[in-house]
Amino acid sequence: MTLISTLTDKQEVTGFFLVKELDVKQTNATPPKDYWDLVLADSSGQITAKYWDLKPGEKETLQSLQVAKVHGVAQLYRERLQLKIIRIRPAGPEDGVQLTDYIRAAPVEAKELVAQIRAKVDSIGDPDIRNIAAYCVVKAGDRLEHYPAAKSHHHAYYAGLAYHTVRMLEIGEFLCAQRPFLNRDALIAGIVLHDLAKPEEMNAQLGIVSEYSDRGRLIGHLALISGWIVEAALKLGVPADSPKVTVLQHLVLSHHNLGEWGSPVQPQLAEAVALHYIDSLDAKLQMVEDALGSIPEQEAWTPLIRGLENKAVYRTRF
Numbered sequence: 594m595t596l597i598s599t600l601t602d603k604q605e606v607t608g609f610f611l612v613k614e615l616d617v618k619q620t621n622a623t624p625p626k627d628y629w630d631l632v633l634a635d636s637s638g639q640i641t642a643k644y645w646d647l648k649p650g651e652k653e654t655l656q657s658l659q660v661a662k663v664h665g666v667a668q669l670y671r672e673r674l675q676l677k678i679i680r681i682r683p684a685g686p687e688d689g690v691q692l693t694d695y696i697r698a699a700p701v702e703a704k705e706l707v708a709q710i711r712a713k714v715d716s717i718g719d720p721d722i723r724n725i726a727a728y729c730v731v732k733a734g735d736r737l738e739h740y741p742a743a744k745s746h747h748h749a750y751y752a753g754l755a756y757h758t759v760r761m762l763e764i765g766e767f768l769c770a771q772r773p774f775l776n777r778d779a780l781i782a783g784i785v786l787h788d789l790a791k792p793e794e795m796n797a798q799l800g801i802v803s804e805y806s807d808r809g810r811l812i813g814h815l816a817l818i819s820g821w822i823v824e825a826a827l828k829l830g831v832p833a834d835s836p837k838v839t840v841l842q843h844l845v846l847s848h849h850n851l852g853e854w855g856s857p858v859q860p861q862l863a864e865a866v867a868l869h870y871i872d873s874l875d876a877k878l879q880m881v882e883d884a885l886g887s888i889p890e891q892e893a894w895t896p897l898i899r900g901l902e903n904k905a906v907y908r909t910r911f
Contacts, residue, residue, distance in 0.1 A: 610633040614631060637697070699753055701759070714782075725825040729821045732825075741800045783868045848869050893908050
């Protein structure tokens with residue numbers, strides 16, 4: 594089976610892929626003609642695709658989150674590889690393929706990731722902060738085991754949110770050891786909490802986000818998790834205006850750093866500065882890792898990476 598990560602320019606491919614996204618669009622021709630704009634995926638990555646020869650009777654034959662058999666040609670377009678589809682059909686029982694075979698997942702088992710998060714929460718020394726963080730983890734429920742961290746930006750796969758959180762916790766522990774002036778309890782709790790309301794912000798199945806929820810669009814995960822913190826405090830008998838609750842709210846509300854990135858306040862605690870840059874570092878390095886993993890080993894340059902100001906990354910060789 595040909596994996597998406599091994600595709601090269603002008604390579605012809607026939608195989609099964611997950612239809613991650615599917616939209617009917619129209620060309621600029623006169624009269625306009627319908628075509629499918631798709632994102633195809635497998636366990637190695639994803640690729641945008643176009644099916645230009647869409648016939649009226651084909652529009653309802655395919656849907657997202659379905660495996661399809663595809664015959665097409667990989668092409669470079671604006672320095673990014675995409676697939677021009679020649680033929681496509683839904684996979685049937687006779688093909689013997691399973692949807693889960695084409696789902697990308699975190700490289701660590703989801704249950705192990707969640708266990709590590711819970712263990713870090715248990716290690717928080719301050720009982721109020723520990724109990725608030727634990728309450729919010731329970732509120733996130735089993736969605737923490739399978740939700741992605743984002744729709745497409747970074748860690749956009751099964752258990753991506755838990756994987757992102759655990760990697761951040763590793764960096765946070767290092768920084769607390771290196772910089773003892775940081776309050777470990779606050780930073781560890783902030784890392785655990787910062788994206789914990791993402792499952793309420795997005796609608797997802799098998800690690801694939803279909804759309805943002807109404808609450809996600811109208812409120813957003815920063816405000817949602819801030820509300821969870823206050824809810825936890827009230828349930829646990831901690832004054833909602835206590836310094837500990839204020840610190841936790843500030844950590845989550847400021848972790849995007851700028852208003853245009855979604856934060857209503859900028860980081861004004863040492864731990865909030867650390868949280869923002871830990872989050873950014875892990876997200877950006879994951880983008881680079883994913884981009885390098887999406888191209889053949891012999892290729893030197895990745896496609897342009899949107900989260901790195903549309904820069905390409907060169908593969909280091911010595």
